[in-house]
Amino acid sequence: MSSQxxxxxxxxxxxxxxxxxxSDLATHFKVSSSTIRRDLNKLEDVGLVRRVHGGxxxxxxxxxxxxxEVRKVTHQAEKSEVGKAAASIIDDGLTIFIDGGTTTPFIxxxxxxxxxxxxxxxxxxxxxxxASLQTVRIIQIGGELHRETWVYAGPLSIQALENCxxxxxxxxxxxxxxxxxxxATNQILDRIPQKQKAIDLSRKVVVxxxxxxxxxxxxxxxxxxxxxxxxxxxxxxPQPELDEIAKLGPEIMLANQD
Numbered sequence: 001m002s003s004q005x006x007x008x009x010x011x012x013x014x015x016x017x018x019x020x021x022x023s024d025l026a027t028h029f030k031v032s033s034s035t036i037r038r039d040l041n042k043l044e045d046v047g048l049v050r051r052v053h054g055g056x057x058x059x060x061x062x063x064x065x066x067x068x069e070v071r072k073v074t075h076q077a078e079k080s081e082v083g084k085a086a087a088s089i090i091d092d093g094l095t096i097f098i099d100g101g102t103t104t105p106f107i108x109x110x111x112x113x114x115x116x117x118x119x120x121x122x123x124x125x126x127x128x129x130x131a132s133l134q135t136v137r138i139i140q141i142g143g144e145l146h147r148e149t150w151v152y153a154g155p156l157s158i159q160a161l162e163n164c165x166x167x168x169x170x171x172x173x174x175x176x177x178x179x180x181x182x183x184a185t186n187q188i189l190d191r192i193p194q195k196q197k198a199i200d201l202s203r204k205v206v207v208x209x210x211x212x213x214x215x216x217x218x219x220x221x222x223x224x225x226x227x228x229x230x231x232x233x234x235x236x237x238p239q240p241e242l243d244e245i246a247k248l249g250p251e252i253m254l255a256n257q258d
Contacts (some may be wrong), residue, residue: 001029003038003039003042006029006031006039007043010025010039010040010043011043011048013025013028014049014056014058015058018057018058018217019052019056019058019181019182020055020056020057021055022040022055022056024055040055040056043056044056052220053220057219075210075212078210078211078234078236079103079106079210080106081255081256082103082208082209082233082234082255083103083104083105083107083108083109084106084110084255084256085232085254085255085256086107086172086208086253087107087110088110089170089206089230090107090111090114090117090170092116092117094117094118094169094170095117095120095166095167095169096117096118096119096169096171097120097172097201098119098120098123098126099121099123099126099172099173099195099198100121100122100123100125100126100149100151100152100174101151101174102174103174103208103209103210104121104123104126104172104174104208105123105125105126105129107172107208108126108129108130109129111133113135114136116135116137117136117137118136118137118166119136119137119138119139120139120141120164120166120168121139121140121141122140122143122151122157122194122198123151124140124150124151124152139164139166141160141161141164142157142160143157143158143160144157146188146190149188151191153190154190154194158193158194158197161194161201162197166201167202167203168201168203169202169203170202170204170206171198171199171201171202171205171206172208173198173205173208173223174207174208174209175209175213175222176213176216176218177213177217177218178207178214178231178233178245179217179245180225180241180245180248181244182217182221183221183222183223183225183227183228184207184221184222184225185217185218185220185222186218186219186220186222187218187220189219192220192221195222195223196222199222199227205223205227205228205229206228206229206232207223207228207230207231207232207250209231209232209233210234211233211234211235211236211237211238212236213233214233214237214238214241214242215237215238215241224248225245225248225249226249226250228249229251230251231245231252231253232253233252233254234254234256235255235256237254
């Protein structure tokens with residue numbers, strides 16, 4: 001098969017699957033991984049794909065994030081229900097990590113009344129909401145402020161997480177996309193190591209997102225779904241994708257479920 005024919009077939013594959021792995025494509029076409037990488041690089045050069053570690057994303061299909069100011073006012077009802085459901089698994093006396101984002105702040109109002117709770121966060125918006133809760137100990141992890149998302153990120157933030165000496169009973173992690181095949185994914189690459197450090201320090205990992213994120217794929221993977229303990233989402237999430245995710249092991253918690 002010529003490289004031109006193979007690359008055309010790659011484009012057709014990406015129309016059906018917005019994210020592909022080099023290893024899977026090499027097996028499919030019965031060629032080496034290096035051959036597939038060259039094909040994908042050529043497709044990237046002409047603007048048809050976006051190369052990511054281990055594979056590629058279709059530029060016509062992969063999810064892109066609207067501006068933060070837009071995201072924080074969209075799907076608010078669903079995010080509120082997700083936050084309430086996520087908070088229901090938090091008990092007195094725990095030490096938890098709450099990620100930044102537009103869904104995680106909705107956990108905070110439901111922490112009122114819990115005792116001896118320690119919350120560690122890198123989200124400036126999360127910390128602002130926590131400040132009104134008198135019974136919660138708040139630890140804000142600093143670093144370089146990412147103004148667009150109100151999150152402290154970068155190497156200083158990761159170092160602070162490493163040096164604080166804390167471990168977490170629960171880590172509530174936000175994501176731009178969640179799928180069975182590609183796991184929880186995020187668009188801002190600088191945030192990935194930070195999220196992964198919080199995950200490493202936690203006994204249980206809880207991914208929180210509204211239903212519009214289920215089945216979506218962003219540019220880089222935070223964690224495979226097989227390593228997630230609980231996925232909290234809402235009933236607008238596509239059930240076939242939730243069924244595939246459940247096969248990998250996470251408990252699926254649907255907010256506002258009758």
